[in-house]
Amino acid sequence: MHSKTASSSLSTSSRIVLPNDTNVLGNLMGGQLLNWMDITSAIAAHRHCGRVVVTAAVNNVSFNHPIALGDIVTIEAKVTRAFTSSMEVFMDVYVEHRLTGEKKKCNEAIYTFVAVDQNGKSIDVPELIPESEEEKSRYDAALRRRQLSLILAGRMNANEATELKALFEQ
Ligand SMILES: CC(C)(COP(=O)(O)OP(=O)(O)OC[C@H]1O[C@@H](n2cnc3c(N)ncnc32)[C@H](O)[C@@H]1OP(=O)(O)O)[C@@H](O)C(=O)NCCC(=O)NCCS
Structure with a gap:
C-alpha cells in the first residue's frame, strides 16, 4: 500500500456562528463545535x-475561549499518524471576530x-509520512496519545504502553 504525506490529507472548513448554534449567553455550544470538528476531521481521514x-475516539478537546454569535470559525484538520486501520487527526481551530x-x-x-x-x-x-517539523513532532507524540486512549478504553494494559511510560521515567 502506498504511503501518503500528512499535507495531502488537509481538510479545512469555515462556519459562521448562527443563532441556532448558540447557548443562552449567545456563545457557540460545545456540541456544535464537536460536530463541525467531527465532519472536518473525517474528511481528512477519508482523504488519507x-x-x-x-469516529473511534475523541481523544482531546478543550474549549479555552467562548466563541460568539456572528464569529467565523475555521477548522484545519490533518492526519498526524496512521497505524494499522486507525488514523489520528489533529485539528487547529481559529476564530475570526x-x-x-x-x-x-x-x-x-484530536480525534x-x-x-x-x-x-x-x-x-x-496507507502509512503516513510526516514532512514539516510540526508534522514530525505530532507524529511522534501520536503513539503516546494512542497508548493513553487505548488504556482509557480498556483496550491496552498500562504495562504495555512503553513509549507513554518512558515520559514519566525521564
Ligand atoms: C471503531 C470500530 C470500527 C473498531 O472496531 P473493532 O472491532 O474494535 O476493531 P479492531 O479491534 O480491529 O480495532 C480497529 C482499530 O481501532 C482502534 N481503536 C479502537 N478503539 C480505540 C480508541 N478508543 N482509541 C484509539 N484507537 C482505538 C484500534 O486500536 C485499532 O487500531 P489499529 O488497527 O490501527 O491497530 C468499532 O468499534 C465501531 O464501529 N465503533 C463505532 C464507530 C461509530 O459508529 N462512530 C460514531 C459514533 S456515534
Whole structure:
C-alpha cells in the first residue's frame, strides 16, 4: 500500500456562528463545535485512506475561549499518524471576530478514525509520512496519545504502553 504525506490529507472548513448554534449567553455550544470538528476531521481521514471512516475516539478537546454569535470559525484538520486501520487527526481551530476581523487560534482537538469495509470491519490504511517539523513532532507524540486512549478504553494494559511510560521515567 502506498504511503501518503500528512499535507495531502488537509481538510479545512469555515462556519459562521448562527443563532441556532448558540447557548443562552449567545456563545457557540460545545456540541456544535464537536460536530463541525467531527465532519472536518473525517474528511481528512477519508482523504488519507480513500475509504469509509468511522469516529473511534475523541481523544482531546478543550474549549479555552467562548466563541460568539456572528464569529467565523475555521477548522484545519490533518492526519498526524496512521497505524494499522486507525488514523489520528489533529485539528487547529481559529476564530475570526465578526467586527474587527482579528483571527486567533482558540483551540486544538484530536480525534481517532478507523477505516472500515462495507461490513463495518476495520481495514488497513496507507502509512503516513510526516514532512514539516510540526508534522514530525505530532507524529511522534501520536503513539503516546494512542497508548493513553487505548488504556482509557480498556483496550491496552498500562504495562504495555512503553513509549507513554518512558515520559514519566525521564
Ligand atoms: C471503531 C470500530 C470500527 C473498531 O472496531 P473493532 O472491532 O474494535 O476493531 P479492531 O479491534 O480491529 O480495532 C480497529 C482499530 O481501532 C482502534 N481503536 C479502537 N478503539 C480505540 C480508541 N478508543 N482509541 C484509539 N484507537 C482505538 C484500534 O486500536 C485499532 O487500531 P489499529 O488497527 O490501527 O491497530 C468499532 O468499534 C465501531 O464501529 N465503533 C463505532 C464507530 C461509530 O459508529 N462512530 C460514531 C459514533 S456515534
